[in-house]
Amino acid sequence: xxxxxxxxxxxxxxxxxxxxxxxxxxxxxxxxxxxxxxxxxxxxxxxxxxxxxxxxxxxxxxxxxxxxxxxxxxxxxxxxxxxxxxxxxxxxxxxxxxxxxxxxxxxxxxxxxxxxxxxxxxxxxxxxxxxxxxxxxxxxxxxxxxxxxxxxxxxxxxxxxxxxxxxxxxxxxxxxxxxxxxxxxxxxxxxxxxxxxxxxxxxxxxxxxxxxxxxxxxxxxxxxxxxxxxxxxxxxxxxxxxxxxxxxxxxxxxxxxxxxxxxxxxxxxxxxxxxxxxxxxxxxxxxxxxxxxxx
Numbered sequence: 001x002x003x004x005x006x007x008x009x010x011x012x013x014x015x016x017x018x019x020x021x022x023x024x025x026x027x028x029x030x031x032x033x034x035x036x037x038x039x040x041x042x043x044x045x046x047x048x049x050x051x052x053x054x055x056x057x058x059x060x061x062x063x064x065x066x067x068x069x070x071x072x073x074x075x076x077x078x079x080x081x082x083x084x085x086x087x088x089x090x091x092x093x094x095x096x097x098x099x100x101x102x103x104x105x106x107x108x109x110x111x112x113x114x115x116x117x118x119x120x121x122x123x124x125x126x127x128x129x130x131x132x133x134x135x136x137x138x139x140x141x142x143x144x145x146x147x148x149x150x151x152x153x154x155x156x157x158x159x160x161x162x163x164x165x166x167x168x169x170x171x172x173x174x175x176x177x178x179x180x181x182x183x184x185x186x187x188x189x190x191x192x193x194x195x196x197x198x199x200x201x202x203x204x205x206x207x208x209x210x211x212x213x214x215x216x217x218x219x220x221x222x223x224x225x226x227x228x229x230x231x232x233x234x235x236x237x238x239x240x241x242x243x244x245x246x247x248x249x250x251x252x253x254x255x256x257x258x259x260x261x262x263x264x265x266x267x268x269x270x271x272x273x274x275x276x277x278x279x280x281x282x283x284x285x286x287x288x289x290x291x292x293x294x295x
Contacts, residue, residue: 009236013245016229019222021252026222027094028261030215035091037200038219039084040190045220047183053224054180062177073181075171079164080182086160089153098153099257100269105157106250107276110243111136111283112162120166128286132279139275146268175231179224238291244284 030038066072093102111133117123125133144150168178194200201207202216234242254273257263265273 013233049220135279
């Protein structure tokens with residue numbers, strides 16, 4: 001029986017979110033490769049790497065459970081499309097100077113999860129949760145009023161990831177087997193896209209004798225490493241604690257955007273962020289108070 005080790009859990013959880021937060025450095029290193037081609041390789045190498053990991057890191061009976069429940073395969077097909085769309089939007093945002101909008105999307109995500117739980121799963125919001133969601137909505141409306149347009153990229157990133165999580169609830173498969181099935185279901189799409197685009201750089205023989213080939217192949221391990229850390233951390237920490245750690249990733253993305261890549265924090269954007277952060281503070285307070293009452 002595994003013993004719970006909170007210190008180990010914190011280290012693993014921090015590792016997962018720090019790696020996720022530093023993803024832009026990787027995508028900037030291969031910025032000359034189009035986002036769609038990067039995602040095709042991310043699917044291919046994640047599928048291969050994940051399958052190899054499953055040979056080592058056993059998940060008993062997961063394949064039998066899937067075969068016994070064909071509906072789960074259909075659900076994982078849909079969730080795979082959503083996570084691929086999320087990856088594509090994120091890579092495009094990073095490599096087109098829209099990292100602040102990407103970070104805003106992942107700040108909005110937990111609040112959108114709460115809202116979807118109420119609208120689609122019949123969950124009831126507590127007063128502080130209503131306040132948190134209201135502050136986030138006010139931030140979005142403020143940008144609509146100030147700038148004249150909704151933060152579509154942020155909302156699309158938050159929405160695709162929130163619906164991904166919601167759909168994965170309908171197919172209770174462990175994270176690694178779930179990702180492996182999703183990527184293998186997407187593998188034909190990725191391969192067909194590459195074959196239909198003969199001008200793609202990764203189809204040129206010269207690329208495979210350069211360092212860029214290694215960068216593209218690294219998409220698999222880079223995708224799987226934080227997922228493994230997160231799964232291990234979840235065995236040692238309460239899920240609420242992991243929820244608090246999730247803000248590390250978008251914070252690192254926002255800091256890189258401003259300090260490393262010269263994106264400007266415009267006054268209208270700052271007010272939107274401030275309202276979202278206020279909502280997250282209220283959301284975190286509610287989660288902490290709820291956990292305290294349960295204890």
